[in-house]
Amino acid sequence: MPTLEKAYDARAVEDRWYARWESHGAFRGKIEAGKDPYCVMIPPPNVTGMLHMGHILNNTLQDIFVRRARLEGKAALWFPGTDHAGIATQTRVERKLRESGRTRHDLGREAFLEEVWQWKEEHGGIILNQLRKLGASCDWERTSFTLDAGYSRAVLTAFVHLFKRGYLYRGLRMSNWCPVSQTALSNEEVIMKPQKGTFYKMRYEIVERPGEYLQISTTRPETIMGDVAVAVHPEDERYRDLVGLHVWRPFPRASIPIIADEAVQRDFGTGALKVTPAHDQVDFEIGKRHDLPIVDVLNPDGTINQECGGPFGGMERFAARKAAAKLLEEQGNLVETQPYENMVGYSERADVPVEPRLTMQWWLRYPKVEEAKRAVLDGQLRFHPKRWEKTYLHWLETMERDQIDWCVSRQLWWGHRIPVWYRRGINREELDFSDPDQVHVSVEGPPDPENWEQDSDVLDTWASSWLWPFANFGWPDAGAEGSELRYFYPTSTLVTGFDIIFLWVARMVIAGLEFMGEEKEKLDADDIERRIPFRDVYITGLIRDAKGRKMSKSLGNSPDPLDLIGRFGADGLRFGIVNIAPSGQDILFSEDRIEVGRHFCNKLWNAARFRQMNGEVLENSSMESVTGRLAGASLTVYDHWILSRLVAVTAEVERCFKRFEMHAYPHALYEFFWSDYCDWYVEASKSRLKDEGTRGVVLAVQDLVMRQFLLLLQPITPFIADELWTSLGYAREDGFLNDEAIPTADQLKEAIEKVAGPLNGAAAEEVAGVQELISRMRAMKAEYAVASRRDVSFFVLADATCRRVLSQHEETILSLAQVGALEYVDIRPDSMPAAVTGLGTVFLDVAKAIDVGAERERLGKELIKLEKGIQAGQAKLSNPRFVESAPDAVVSGARDQLAATRAKYDEIRKLLASLPPSD
């Protein structure tokens, strides 16, 4: 058995253990007869991504759930993989090409895709190795990728099904266009941001009344060329007589009608709206209602086009805005400008304003929205913390009410190409999608490909990752009785951030409901139960810096997780980050806040070291072999107390997992181990360790505590747990903590009581009394500046009952309070500082004259505190309604407390009276 070093060195331990785990296949998830399945699907990181703090928190929590499940005897599987991340990855490779002066179009589709695959081979999967450093217990042999052949087949199959079931359609609609990525985006990929700009008030001359003008406000004068009408509210008195007339559009000069439409807000701006159907959703709808032409003035890259762009053809859109304003001014048509801030949609990826643009896209009408809501309302799918259920439901309700469809096509090359073929030579504008001679939709493609042309778009990445929970198990081919899909699906817990509840979580639920079973229009409760992709969703907060700012590259406030692992240890980082994560709120990160994790590991390490130094490690390979050493032994009150606390902390951890209160989990571990075990139990048992006759019992208790504690701890700090598991002799031959079963609180209690008899329920109270006494004695020593002296004595004034307790604990008291002797007295010694405790009054023998004034003040302060307590207690107990209505336990508790407080109060009064008069 190697001796442990003085300070814990995580580096020396962690890599070694991970390699052992992996080579022994410790994380392999498989069907195990008689065991309950437990499956976590990793939220697939972008294949070219790097580990950031969000991943650390998220994946630590997943690992905690999975490792705990293993200890609870479940067949656990953590399924890893990466996401092809269409826009992000394609953009990266295009950027690289641009460095050598090329674009993807120079290469052509096929050659470009080869380039991307090449990039993926070189740079993909770095993040997976980083997760190994963190200790993630993924089943790496399964590592999935959303563009793998099998996965792609699932994606295309889903598309074909949805098309055949009538949920997918192609349509010319207003969509969010990113001029940088040059593709359409879904609403969820557009982020609204406040943008400072200008509000331009301008005037259009009325055609039928030369010299008269209509004033119009806009933030976008660069789209004037696309104006096809001016709209006012039908009930707006100011403009009623103008409806039906025309105004002159200033450039290119043209006569456009003044129309009335209810979509116009009378009290906004001038109450007259320029209508640009090609570049605004509202305008588009007004255009439809009034049968207006559509004039598109933009190119796909956001520049103004030559055909309709009038004088600004070729200009970049924001330059054109300024130029248009200038031209208005020159024409005398600009009435005034004012600074203005409005919300503008930005492309999430490219971080530029998106353009509402009329384009031909594939749209998905969401199926099973009603069922997705019911899954949560009926409690089959649970969010933790629960309040996120409202966010989820709210989004689904909006989708349903406003019939918002999902734009699933992207004008990219990197992704799943849409499995739709159009017969060559047919006008694409007038296709009949129900005619298989014109449009072919299948996974395999048409049998005569030479006569067809495939849709050039690919699918939104989220339209592949929404199948993640079942596509990874081989759907649509798998699903037979006895298959992994049957065994592990629905998966157990999903851990993710609230930012993708819409993008991913809700859509996975919908996909599960739609595909995990026979095609069915309406689902009943049993169907929902079987089809949902997971039962529990644990939502994490966002990691921010210490000032509450989002972490970002540009701020440079995002620490490198690998660097942190190097300095704190993966265990230290894991413990630290979970320890500071409040329940479902954002997390303010700073290094000194996670230091506690490293310190805790070191404390644990040294406690194990202390155990090692005090006696040979004995046969410890099962709980019974440890408890067996307690048989027939006489346990002290401290033993009873710490073993009761061990049972209690085991129950507390069980509660944390059951209720998904993961912030309370490290707190419970920390407090038990540091305060109860190290500060009190280990310290109090030191004297018994020096005695041959009692050492064995103490070591057995320590071994039992450490064993159970390592099992409780392993999910959060797996490396050090396994290291100590082995060095303290708990490991079976070549085994891991990973393979062990954790005793439940009930099992632990039963095992202890079987050999040692019932645990003493009153031990806690007795220990608390001794702890109070010791603390008071230490405090007095510190106040009188004799803290470092061990030869001071205390006099004790106590009744017979207390004396009996004190004498039983005398050795502990002397050693923990660092006192030479306790001397029992029957009368109050004069002129000594004193403290009143539940076990009697203690007097510090300072062996010199005390400062009477200071002592009087000290006691006086305490008297005031006690007085307040007495008043509160009296007020309560003299109220008959309290005595009648409060539970008996509360009333008797209040009585006991009042009595104890009174006793202390009286004793202090006597102490004060016994002090000599201060002059």
Place this chain on the structure above:
RNA sequence: GGGCGCGUAGCUCAGUUGGUUAGAGCGCCAUCUUCACACGGUGGAGGUCCGCAGUUCGAAUCUGCGCGCGCCCACCA
């Protein structure tokens, strides 16, 4: 405009069916290098639980109003 949440010690947060005289970590002050651990021990200072009103025998906890802050959703150009 609609929705969600937060306000407790200098800082970050616990406090889950209302029940003793409100807690932790960090920071701060003092003290100790005593044979597990200075990544440590011991002691201490520090709080009108945002405010007001209400319900109750009893409120940090429940209700209402107000103040301050954060986030999400949303087509007022």
